Amino acid sequence: xxxxxxxxxxxxxxxxxxxxxxxxxxxxxxxxxxxxxxxxxxxxxxxxxxxxxxxxxxxxxxxxxxxxxxxxxxxxxxxxxxxxxxxxxxxxxxxxxxxxxxxxxxxxxxxxxxxxxxxxxxxxxxxxxxxxxxxxxxxxxxxxxxxxxxxxxxxxxxxxxxxxxxxxxxxxxxxxxxxxxxxxxxxxxxxxxxxxxxxxxxxxxxxxxxxxxxxxxxxxxxxxxxxxxxxxxxxxxxxxxxxxxxxxxxxx
Numbered sequence: 001x002x003x004x005x006x007x008x009x010x011x012x013x014x015x016x017x018x019x020x021x022x023x024x025x026x027x028x029x030x031x032x033x034x035x036x037x038x039x040x041x042x043x044x045x046x047x048x049x050x051x052x053x054x055x056x057x058x059x060x061x062x063x064x065x066x067x068x069x070x071x072x073x074x075x076x077x078x079x080x081x082x083x084x085x086x087x088x089x090x091x092x093x094x095x096x097x098x099x100x101x102x103x104x105x106x107x108x109x110x111x112x113x114x115x116x117x118x119x120x121x122x123x124x125x126x127x128x129x130x131x132x133x134x135x136x137x138x139x140x141x142x143x144x145x146x147x148x149x150x151x152x153x154x155x156x157x158x159x160x161x162x163x164x165x166x167x168x169x170x171x172x173x174x175x176x177x178x179x180x181x182x183x184x185x186x187x188x189x190x191x192x193x194x195x196x197x198x199x200x201x202x203x204x205x206x207x208x209x210x211x212x213x214x215x216x217x218x219x220x221x222x223x224x225x226x227x228x229x230x231x232x233x234x235x236x237x238x239x240x241x242x243x244x245x246x247x248x249x250x251x252x
Contacts, residue, residue: 001092001117002041003159005200006033011165012056013202015123019092022046026111026123027163031060035067045070047091051125052108057163075109101127101151103144104134112154120158122206124151129162130191130204131170131184133215135249141242145218152216156207167191167201173251174214177226177244183211218244 002020005013008030015026016037024047028034038045045068048061064070073089075098089096089111099110104126111123126134127144128151136144171188178184187208191201209216217223218241227243 001094003121003161003203004037004041005161005202006037007165007200008033009056013161013163013165013200014060015161015163016041017092017121018043022092024049024091025064026161027051027057027125028060028064029056029058031063031067034060034064038068044068048072049089049096049111049123050074051110051123051127051163052105054105054126057125075111099150101125101147103127103136103139103141103147105138106143108134108139108147110151112158114155119205120155121161122151122154122158123161125163127151128160128209128213129164129170130160130167130201130209131174131187131213132166132248133213133245136245141245142238144245145238145241148215152206152210154206156205156210158206159203160205160209161203165195165200165202167204168195171212173248174212176251177214178212178217178222180222181212183208187212214244215241 002018004016006016008014012029014028014033017024018041021043023043023045025034026049028048048070061072087098094113094116097112099112101108101110108127110127113121127147133148168191174184194201214223219237224240227240230247231243
């Protein structure tokens with residue numbers, strides 16, 4: 001099974017997974033990178049998985065369906081064609097579980113595969129980024145915090161396939177909040193080296209994000225201190241998280 005991040009626009013990734021014959025893609029905002037990869041990899045597109053309805057994640061779907069007749073899955077009722085069973089979708093010999101992760105949008109989902117040929121796999125859209133999380137564009141801070149806590153509880157070796165290359169800007173903010181975090185400082189150096197070579201920083205892993213991502217660590221003393229220094233209203237975990245998310249919105 002081959003996992004490929006396909007760059008799109010200025011900082012999106014469309015994720016492709018294929019077995020040498022058939023492929024699925026996640027959040028194809030643009031059809032052209034997918035069509036080029038299908039030709040390059042000599043595979044047929046069987047399925048399109050969607051995490052939420054923003055244009056940079058869905059804009060290429062109609063063109064791909066017209067070109068390939070792939071089936072689209074959004075995690076809701078009516079998606080099944082015999083492959084879906086409740087909250088599980090079976091594709092390419094793998095079982096993908098639909099996780100409800102509202103916050104970035106009210107109806108955001110993630111696709112999680114616990115058993116692959118190697119490690120578990122998470123397609124999380126714009127909910128979780130490496131070193132960060134999505135803006136609140138329809139959901140609440142409480143919803144986003146609960147969604148991130150659920151993702152943080154997944155096995156540490158889970159590969160985290162985020163939909164944007166935001167890692168360096170996220171880590172810059174994280175370093176301001178958590179300057180004594182040696183794991184964070186080491187990861188920042190590694191991520192910078194990858195980007196200097198034009199390489200993706202993704203996929204990340206759940207274990208790494210637990211160590212370095214301030215939005216998965218808002219219950220810990222360094223992040224509580226940072227949040228209260230910025231805004232004294234952040235008095236509980238949800239308040240600290242909301243403060244950090246608002247701060248990041250304005251951070252440059």
